[in-house]
Amino acid sequence: MNIINIEHIAKVYQVGFEEVHALRDVSIRIDKNEYVAIMGPSGSGKSTLMNVLGCLDTPTSGKYDFNNQNVSEMNDNQLAKIRNKEIGFVFQTFNLLPRSDALHNVELPLIYAGVPTAERKERAKQALIDVGLENRIHHKPNELSGGQRQRVAIARALVTNPSIILADEPTGNLDSKTGEEIMLLFNEIHCKGNTIILVTHEEYIAEHAARIVRLKDGLVESDEKVLNRYIPKLNSANVN
Amino acid sequence: MYTILFEIRESLLIALRAIRANKMRSILTMLGIFIGVTVVVLMSTAIKGIDNAFQTGMSALGSDVLYIDKWAWFEHDEWWKMRNRRRIDMNDFYAFKEQAKLPLAVAPVINSRQTVKFGDNRIENVFLNGSNSDYVQTTNFTFSMGRFYSEIESNSARHVAVIGSDVSNTLFPRGDALDKEIKIGGVNFRVVGVLDEQGSWILGNFNPDKQVFIPIGTIFKNFQNQSFGTITINVRAANPLLLEETKIEAEGIMRKIRGLTFNEENDFSINQQEGLASQIDQTVGVIQFVGFFITGLSLFVGAVGIMNIMFVSVKERTKEIGVRKAIGAKRRTILGQFLFESSTICLAGGLVGLIAALLLSKIVNQFLPTSVQWDAVVIAIVVSLITGLIAGIAPAYTAAKLDPVEALRYE
Numbered sequence: 001m002n003i004i005n006i007e008h009i010a011k012v013y014q015v016g017f018e019e020v021h022a023l024r025d026v027s028i029r030i031d032k033n034e035y036v037a038i039m040g041p042s043g044s045g046k047s048t049l050m051n052v053l054g055c056l057d058t059p060t061s062g063k064y065d066f067n068n069q070n071v072s073e074m075n076d077n078q079l080a081k082i083r084n085k086e087i088g089f090v091f092q093t094f095n096l097l098p099r100s101d102a103l104h105n106v107e108l109p110l111i112y113a114g115v116p117t118a119e120r121k122e123r124a125k126q127a128l129i130d131v132g133l134e135n136r137i138h139h140k141p142n143e144l145s146g147g148q149r150q151r152v153a154i155a156r157a158l159v160t161n162p163s164i165i166l167a168d169e170p171t172g173n174l175d176s177k178t179g180e181e182i183m184l185l186f187n188e189i190h191c192k193g194n195t196i197i198l199v200t201h202e203e204y205i206a207e208h209a210a211r212i213v214r215l216k217d218g219l220v221e222s223d224e225k226v227l228n229r230y231i232p233k234l235n236s237a238n239v240n
Numbered sequence: 241m242y243t244i245l246f247e248i249r250e251s252l253l254i255a256l257r258a259i260r261a262n263k264m265r266s267i268l269t270m271l272g273i274f275i276g277v278t279v280v281v282l283m284s285t286a287i288k289g290i291d292n293a294f295q296t297g298m299s300a301l302g303s304d305v306l307y308i309d310k311w312a313w314f315e316h317d318e319w320w321k322m323r324n325r326r327r328i329d330m331n332d333f334y335a336f337k338e339q340a341k342l343p344l345a346v347a348p349v350i351n352s353r354q355t356v357k358f359g360d361n362r363i364e365n366v367f368l369n370g371s372n373s374d375y376v377q378t379t380n381f382t383f384s385m386g387r388f389y390s391e392i393e394s395n396s397a398r399h400v401a402v403i404g405s406d407v408s409n410t411l412f413p414r415g416d417a418l419d420k421e422i423k424i425g426g427v428n429f430r431v432v433g434v435l436d437e438q439g440s441w442i443l444g445n446f447n448p449d450k451q452v453f454i455p456i457g458t459i460f461k462n463f464q465n466q467s468f469g470t471i472t473i474n475v476r477a478a479n480p481l482l483l484e485e486t487k488i489e490a491e492g493i494m495r496k497i498r499g500l501t502f503n504e505e506n507d508f509s510i511n512q513q514e515g516l517a518s519q520i521d522q523t524v525g526v527i528q529f530v531g532f533f534i535t536g537l538s539l540f541v542g543a544v545g546i547m548n549i550m551f552v553s554v555k556e557r558t559k560e561i562g563v564r565k566a567i568g569a570k571r572r573t574i575l576g577q578f579l580f581e582s583s584t585i586c587l588a589g590g591l592v593g594l595i596a597a598l599l600l601s602k603i604v605n606q607f608l609p610t611s612v613q614w615d616a617v618v619i620a621i622v623v624s625l626i627t628g629l630i631a632g633i634a635p636a637y638t639a640a641k642l643d644p645v646e647a648l649r650y651e
């Protein structure tokens with residue numbers, strides 16, 4: 001079953017008097033429980049594609065079906081609802097609210113979803129426990145290490161049980177060891193049945209995924225399965 | 241319905257979190273509204289207090305009393321005409337008293353300003369009233385000690401005096417004024433009565449508690465030449481409803497006494513407390529207008545400050561707004577958050593300002609009479625809330641319509 005089905009998507013930006021074709025003609029299908037990496041050099045359109053896939057932006061032309069709903073014709077409020085319920089974002093710079101503790105950061109999407117207080121506290125707490133932060137629930141972002149911050153962000157992405165996790169360079173701001181731990185966490189999440197889309201420009205990060213889509217100049221250059229996929233070792237998972 | 245309430249509650253909680261997270265900024269923002277509301281409430285309190293003092297002072301004058309005088313008290317246009325009027329003398333008074341049927345009491349009054357002494361204590365520039373024993377019936381005087389002078393004392397021009405509370409307090413700090421011999425302008429008088437305090441503060445240089453009352457005969461004998469001074473005839477109507485009829489009767493009698501023909505103008509004026517009341521109302525009105533204009537201005541400046549800070553706050557939190565939108569905040573959620581934030585700040589500032597104003601009014605009460613106006617309190621709260629909403633709406637709208645992609649990219 002397709003979760004994401006985009007057909008002939010184009011995105012044109014108006015910069016001054018010039019038109020910039022960030023995406024020219026992109027068609028991708030992503031199934032449930034896939035682990036896809038989107039790669040490409042800067043300027044290839046991968047950020048734009050990620051924004052479109054994440055319903056942060058709408059394509060100029062083309063069709064985008066998300067869970068059989070036509071996203072390309074939705075208004076702001078409907079898009080907000082899709083982002084809230086169906087998509088979990090993980091950003092390179094974590095993007096946590098700096099003055100709120102881990103628990104509040106994680107419960108925020110549930111607030112917007114209208115989940116009652118007691119239930120959402122419970123769910124947020126559980127999500128933090130799931131990413132191994134049971135001892136950091138009331139810490140603020142500046143009291144956490146980079147890896148821990150990214151774990152909070154991942155907990156925030158997972159707490160609404162979204163259809164897809166959209167990760168934009170999730171290891172970009174982390175050292176390689178911490179990055180590896182985060183990738184291991186993604187692997188676990190994938191194994192639990194989640195769909196993950198990973199945007200990166202680093203080959204060895206992309207090789208954690210099962211499929212790599214390469215973009216160039218707003219077009220799909222290649223779309224193939226990873227033959228020798230890198231599976232992180234579980235024994236390094238216990239290092240927190 | 242439930243969803244809306246839930247959203248309002250959550251927006252409010254998020255706003256409170258943001259306020260707590262930015263304490264310094266929130267406090268500085270509150271300051272603008274705090275000052276505005278403090279000044280507005282204090283102002284209205286003081287204005288009402290002054291107004292009340294006037295009313296108290298006025299009721300001492302008596303609302304049902306007419307004052308027949310050479311001068312019109314509240315019209316200054318025809319001063320040169322009134323200057324040439326004949327004076328009103330004791331003969332006019334006797335004739336008037338003889339003929340007037342409606343008044344409850346009629347009394348002649350003539351004034352002087354004198355220094356009053358007892359031993360080493362002295363009080364200067366005391367308002368000295370000469371009248372007869374009926375005078376007390378044209379007033380609402382109450383006595384803390386003694387009585388008003390009697391008809392016999394009045395008619396035989398005895399040296400007796402009734403003193404106001406300020407005079408008593410200055411000359412007799414121990415409150416033992418009765419039967420003491422005081423010197424008024426160097427002449428001995430015996431104190432027979434002390435008046436209750438009437439409220440020592442009233443506009444201008446007239447202080448009702450700094451008066452002394454003596455028989456009119458003694459004032460003519462010692463302080464005023466009877467053949468020059470013009471007297472005022474105080475006429476008290478039997479009741480306030482008869483005031484108009486009493487006035488018509490008084491005008492007729494006075495015209496007859498003065499021998500005016502039908503085509504001659506009155507050469508006297510009949511004054512009423514009403515004239516004073518309308519003048520005071522005017523004055524209070526002006527004070528009120530100026531006061532509220534200035535304080536309104538300070539509230540406005542406060543509102544502009546809040547708008548400015550909210551704009552900065554939106555700019556500063558662009559990324560946060562982007563994150564919130566990415567994880568599912570709708571436009572109206574963001575709008576609500578910022579509106580709640582600004583109105584909560586304003587409301588808090590308003591409430592603190594209110595408390596400060598109420599405390600300050602207790603202090604100001606030492607110098608000026610104050611009276612807390614509960615409608616002003618309600619208005620202050622509503623105004624600060626509305627100020628917050630208005631100051632917040634533009635920045636909140638800006639925040640709500642931010643493009644999430646742009647906002648997330650903002651550093």
